[in-house]
Amino acid sequence: MTHDQWRDATRPKVQGTWNLHEAFPRHRDLDFFIILSSCAGVFGNRGQANYAAAGAYQDGLARYRRQLGLKAVSVDLGIMLDVGVLAEKGAAGDLAAMEQHLGIHEYEFHGLMRAVINGQLRNDSATQIITGLATSAIVAKSGMPRPAYLGHPRFSHLALSNGSASQDGPAETVGARLREAKSKDEVAQIITDALIAKVAEILRTPESEVDPARPLYTYGVDSLVAMEVRSWIVREIQVDVSLFEILLAVPMGQFAIGLAERKSIGNERGDGAAR
Template sequence: MASCDVADRDSLAALLAAIPAEHPLTAVVHTAGVLDDGVVSALTTRQLDTALRPKVDAAWHLHELTAGMNLAGFVVFSSLAGTFGGTGQANYAAANAFLDALAHVRRAQGLPGLSLAWGLWAERSGMTGKLGEADLSRLARGGVEPMPSEEGLDLFDVACTLDEAVLLPVRLVVEAMRDRVGEDAIPVILRSLIRTPVRRAVRASAAPADPVDSLTHRLAGMSEAERDGALLDLVRTHAATVLGYAGPDAIEPDRGFLELGFDSLSAVELRNLLGAATGLRLPATLLFDYPSTTVLVEYLRSELVPDVPAAILPALAELDRVEFALPELLADSSARATLGTRLQELLARVNGASATATAVEEKLESATDDEMFALIDELDLD
């Protein structure tokens, strides 16, 4: 047994050169990895280096320095994050995607290459030992279940007998993923396995079928106090889910999100949940820009319920329903033409009414007192 910094090319070369000829190197299994999570917009050079060095640099050095050794196996431990993506793990996902690509490159060169994109192991390691209940709950909601070590070792043995460059040994809970359909949380690679409901347009007289549509309609018919209450319940419910709390009552409205226990990863997850529930495109820094539930509710209300006369809110909600149905309608050329004609007619009426109102306003501004009194008399008669 010997220790070496595999990411240091000279150290690795010296170690390989020290292997006795009577006991040659026959296989490589690279398992190193280091986490340094953060949202992509805030990643630093140090965080990138922390995640990439033990995987990218080390694996590439092993690839180059063992190329002529006639190895029977070259196995690298990748991660599900490189295939599905991981909240707040852009650097780690990139490092593992490199390992997957390296396995393909080696096989194209006639060399052995296998990348195993592991899911979560039940047995804690240096990388997963700091995961709390909230982290495990987040993974479970995403459909990833911890894998017993015995099962992982069995899958390793099986994977080494298969003629594949990349394999994903992971425990997936399909039901958990299906429950998140409305959040578009199912990775593209799994959408042929997990059937999702077909989105269909609904008549104006029908009840809204989409949760986002339902929310905008409900808010449009509420008073300001009722809207704040509904949005407060929405934010507190999702926040409690992300943090693993028993219920929304555990989320104090005026208490800061960081004080409640949110970090960069859980903040992004809450942003995603609220974005799916409201239909808004929310910034990754949402919880830092609006640091408490109360402040966040004010922001959501301003985005969902524009500062316009209350009488127009139901009409705006109906337009939201049309916008939601557009992708399906635009796929049909006949429906697209009919819709376009109808929308142009409505727009012409709106523009015509605006032009008439403008003309009336200009006329009133220049009217004499006698003309004004005559107009009032005419309106009274009407």
């Protein structure tokens, strides 16, 4: 690329974000400071070194502000649906194949922003939140092209599962169990058991340590984990749910009952998913 192409992509993010940082120094600290970066800065999008570098700078600036005792969270967004360049012009090639499984809807983005703001108000937010990265299991299930970053040692934890290790687990059989359920109570119990198993899998803890009487957030489920839980619910239970609902102070058992109610409505309509 030319130097002008490099500068045109990096200047708004680098100089623009630095200007905002200098506008709010220590004596003018804010309740929250959110930088919208890109997951390209994490894995280095081929052919977009300028854009990736600019995103990595924003991640670094968030860490720098936190070291100064100032508020800052860098949110590395992946493929945005509904709004933005791809929504307006349409995705092509690998992006088109990936957006269905990794894309973020506008309402999910709003839920993520609420969670990030609330986390900063409580002073317990992460400095960097990454979205839009696929695991080997997601690639295997969706049939999407395998991202190049999964072959790099830095992302080995995302590449550990090829999608076959959990074929006998609750996440793989919950759909079949729900189709065979005879009552709403049975549906609620199946969802509760599957939700407990999913949370235990994500947190790498025994299922016996996950209490359905406690809300999800009490197990450290932040906005990033909530997005993974939401994707699983939509895929396996076929009920649409927002990030905000997942992060509410509602016991998991009660949350599962709510999903069961919506699942029943969706099945009665015969459309496969309640929305």
